[in-house]
Amino acid sequence: MNATLRSEQRSLLVLPTLWVLCAATSAASLSGKNLTAALQHGGYVILMRHASSPGTPPDPAQADPGNVHDERQLDEAGRASARAMGDAVHRLRIPIGQVLSSPTYRALETARLAGLAAVQTYAELGDAGHSMAADPSGARGGWLRGKVAQSPKAGTDTLIITHAPNISEAFPTEGTGLAEGEALIFRPDGQGGASLVARVKIQDWARLSDSS
Numbered sequence: 001m002n003a004t005l006r007s008e009q010r011s012l013l014v015l016p017t018l019w020v021l022c023a024a025t026s027a028a029s030l031s032g033k034n035l036t037a038a039l040q041h042g043g044y045v046i047l048m049r050h051a052s053s054p055g056t057p058p059d060p061a062q063a064d065p066g067n068v069h070d071e072r073q074l075d076e077a078g079r080a081s082a083r084a085m086g087d088a089v090h091r092l093r094i095p096i097g098q099v100l101s102s103p104t105y106r107a108l109e110t111a112r113l114a115g116l117a118a119v120q121t122y123a124e125l126g127d128a129g130h131s132m133a134a135d136p137s138g139a140r141g142g143w144l145r146g147k148v149a150q151s152p153k154a155g156t157d158t159l160i161i162t163h164a165p166n167i168s169e170a171f172p173t174e175g176t177g178l179a180e181g182e183a184l185i186f187r188p189d190g191q192g193g194a195s196l197v198a199r200v201k202i203q204d205w206a207r208l209s210d211s212s
Contacts, residue, residue, distance in 0.1 A: 038197070040095070042095055042154065042156045044157045045152065045158045045159075046056055046159045050102070051082040051109075051180060057070050058073060064109075072179060073105055073106055078110070080183070081203060083113050095156045097157060102121070102122070102161060107161045116159065135169060147160060181200070182199065
């Protein structure tokens with residue numbers, strides 16, 4: 001086999017790899033009005049970390065009336081940002097279908113203040129009573145990847161509210177440095193996978209609304 005033929009064969013092998021890389025790059029480029037239009041059409045999974053919450057539970061005397069187990073709860077910034085996100089999603093007419101949440105108070109408070117209804121809680125989205133603790137078995141991350149890969153009901157988007165360790169276990173690259181309230185937006189491919197199309201901080205939902 002001559003050198004020219006070997007070179008051509010190597011080029012053919014490289015091309016599919018380059019195509020995959022380009023496709024992955026373009027798939028993660030939705031923003032602004034394009035992102036809004038895509039979400040309005042449905043078919044996406046919004047995976048978000050709960051809104052801003054202090055790292056320790058409140059003093060029992062300072063706990064919210066509904067926080068009967070004295071868990072971590074949202075601070076003022078978290079409450080305001082959750083409300084603003086909910087208002088923006090409503091104004092943008094983003095059709096949120098299923099809402100899956102950690103059973104922790106701070107996650108459910110995020111959903112409640114955002115005006116999200118029919119919230120379903122799952123232990124796999126929680127912190128097992130150990131805030132910010134990792135799951136060395138990998139089961140929690142695998143469960144979450146499976147949920148993100150599930151296509152939403154036609155014409156709707158799915159919203160999942162959970163915690164930083166859960167997200168980083170499921171998506172170690174994409175979930176790096178995720179801020180409180182920040183969301184990763186995925187497009188399930190219908191074949192057990194999902195592509196990241198956008199990353200939205202909780203305060204940026206209002207900006208999306210203003211630009212539409």
